[in-house]
Amino acid sequence: MGKGKSVTHVVDKEWCKGCGICVHFCPKKVLELDRKGKVDTVRLEDCIACKLCELRCPDLAIQIINKQEREND
């Protein structure tokens, strides 16, 4: 089940170089590259906040903030 409502994606399009690593390895296919070749969150509601995109982003351009996780902490 997606965690959509409690998750925010913070994307820095200036830092993103559009390598597509995040898009490819996202298990829920939440991300795509936009027309300028930069990452775009297109199905936020499906995001399970696994953060695999953030962890593997070579550009430090995407951050996944999961409010639920923070509350649980």
Add this chain to the structure above:
Amino acid sequence: MTNKDNIRFIQGNEACVEGALYAGLNFFAGYPITPSTEITEHLSERLPQTGGKFIQMEDEIASMGAIIGASLTGNKVMTATSGPGFSLKQEALGYACMAEIPCVIANVQRGGPSTGNPTHVSQGDINQARWGTHGDHAIIALTASNHQDVFKITVEAFNLAETYRTPVIILLDEAIGHMREKLIIPEPGELPVVDRLRTHVPKGVDYHPYLPREDDRLPMSDFGAQHRYNVTGLFHDMWGFPNNDPAVVNGLLHHLVDKIENSVNDIAMYKEYWLDDAEYVLVSFGSSARSSIHLAQNRRARGMKIGVLELQTLWPFPTDIVREKCANAKAVIVVEMNMGQVITQVKNAVDNPNNVFLANRIDGQLISPTDIKTVLRMIQGKGV
């Protein structure tokens, strides 16, 4: 009165060690090589006694790297080597010039090129000290002809390294390094010691490691302290970050050269003997200067108007001083144990380069007063 404990009968290399400790040396990295090894050996014993650190690295490149690292954490640092090892140090030496890291490199010269003549005297690394590392830069190199002066210039080497934030080279030679003679160690406070100039910029305020103050000095901040900045061998801005903007490159290179070349007269150390009325001036340094002084003394006793200008600062070359001291000379004889390195600078300095002659020896034997006398007689047209 001199304290008896302060009188030593030691090698020149040990005089260098004593001078370094007096100046506050607390980190040394080195790799053994004749004829400088005694500096490394003695410091392995002496430094830990003062709480300082000694490390024998895997080679001379690593030794140079280690002292630069330790200088950045706020230490007075030194390495010692000879010919082949000095060659290996050149890349990191240039790094220290570029990144403006205070450090002292002692090169006890032996015969070269290559492995050359390890246990014999030479003064063949003068130009290497100046231009051994690639690219435009300025450098400070000091030398001395007796142990009291070795001590003094070693202290001065540390002082200049701190004052100008730069590597300083001590150019001894095998004869000085290995010869034994008396040294009186000055009392603390007798010779000035320049401490590391640290920034007063408080925490949270932008600290610029490469922004000169009005007096052109650059206060440092120790690695590990509150200011985090970058150090690089690339051309860099005042924060230490890589920058190849033409104006930045131009400005930095001028700064690196000017801070030393513009202070040439402040950095210049020399000694003079009987120059007031000298018609013949011997310009010399290191162990060659001993023979020069000996000969001049001997000739003076026979009425000849001859004197000696002994250079202790070789780089930046004290051009003005040499010109002034040689102005009234009929002939200037540069006495050095190489194929003619300092003579090029002397010819550049004096008004009449045609009156400058070379008395040299390059066979691993100490140049003798007789060797110099031979040249003198030829100049005088007396035949040998």
Add this chain to the structure above:
Amino acid sequence: MNDTPFNFKDYVRSRFFPHMWCPGCGHGIVLGSLLRGIHELGLNKNEIVMTSGIGCSSRISGYVDFHSLHTIHGRALSFATGVKLSRPHLKAIVPMGDGDALAIGGNHFIHAARRNIDITAIVMNNKIYGMTGGQFSPLSGPGKKATTAPYSTIDNEFDIVELAKSAGATFVARSTVFHAVEAKDLLKKAIMHKGFSVVEILSQCPTYYGRKNKEGDAVQMMEGFKNNTVKIGSKKLEKNPNLIQRGIFVEDTDKPEYCEAYDHIIETAMKGNS
């Protein structure tokens, strides 16, 4: 440990971003894992000195908000040795390229390991000289294409883990940028280990290695790290012994650390002196 949420902007010098690495270069993932690890350890930024040499990988030191020392090609470990021995309380981290660490810097690498000085060496292994445009490295191995091997390489490669082990490193581990969490955890252990620690992280250079050797783009190269590596001792090795193993190969806490050993020398010398 650190309970505050991780934000890499607390650890990088943002004004230099976007960084200089090519799209898809694995080096940025190493940077991410390292910063996350440092955050989780709760280390004080003033106590970290990041020393690097020259190479694409070595540029990492300019991006981090620690004390940073960007030195000369291959010699970073010797500079770091001076930093560490002179101020043993500082954490010395040395990110290196495969060429930087093991070609020009090979001697410093084995000697730092032999001394067991408390430095963390991170080898960002992309099996190529990235910065100079794709020449083969001592990690390329035979049968590879590079700008200096147009007919393919005949040079054998080092095994970094075996080399570090036999040189005396007391913590030796390997991971890949595909396994970014594992890499982070290994880096944390390496940083906290007292002694010389080596973490090899396989990283992709899509621009030169990938293109020259037809290994595809960054994504395909990372798929390769997933498919061609296994945890140490995995059963999969029985079928395919060529798989590259990941994990901790050495963790020895008995050997004296160099700076501590030197403190004993100082004690002895000072006694003799008084």
